[in-house]
Amino acid sequence: MPGLYFEEFEEGAVFEHATRRTVTEADNMLFSNMTLNLAPLHLDAEYSKGTIYGQRLVNSLFILGLVGGICMQDTTHGTTLGNLGFEEVKFPKPVFHGDTIRVRTEVIGKRLSKSRDDSGIVFFRHQAINQRDEIVCDCRRAGLMLKLPAEKAAAAS
Template structure:
């Protein structure tokens, strides 16, 4: 598994994720339409020309999902037991069609689970950054992460 176990997710660890993604008009229109977010700032070019941005904005929930998803291969793929939720989420700068987003993750905190001896709770801070090095998404997330010892016991049990 490429993901990291609870023991490896030490506070202060920073991961610059290699995946970059250019956001397209289709991403924005499809996501906004599928989620019934019909705000003209996402869908109506003529309306948006008169806005303070002068163009359509990419749906912020798409950006949150993209930023979260980009982090998976290097942090939680195969080692997470579940997403426990998001804390504070900010969108300091807008994202427009054609912007390219990359992500940096910092491990902020971790603690043993009080109810599950096989896991611990990790607090991640994900920063979505555009091609101009502007932060476009700043999200804190908590994940229930598997301990390496629990994974090794599962593997040994499966082989027996």
């Protein structure tokens, strides 16, 4: 399993995820249509020419989902019991068709679960960054993470 267990996360650790993704018009159109977000700002090129950006914006919830997918590979793949919540989600810069997104994750805290013996909660800060080094998404997330299995914990001691 490539994901890390609760004990393996250290506060202050930073992950510069290797996976990058160029966002396409098809991504934006499909996601917006699948989620019934029919805002012309995402779908209508002629309408968008008259907006402050002069072009269509990529749906911000697609970007948030992309952040979750990219960061999972190095951090929580197979070792998470689920997301407990996102907070302080910000989109300081827009994303346009053709932008390439990379993700940085920082572990900002952790604690043992109060209700489960097999897990703990890890607090992450995720930032999506475009090819111009602009932060396009910044959020905090809490993940319920499995603790090391007994045999792995014994081997680590």
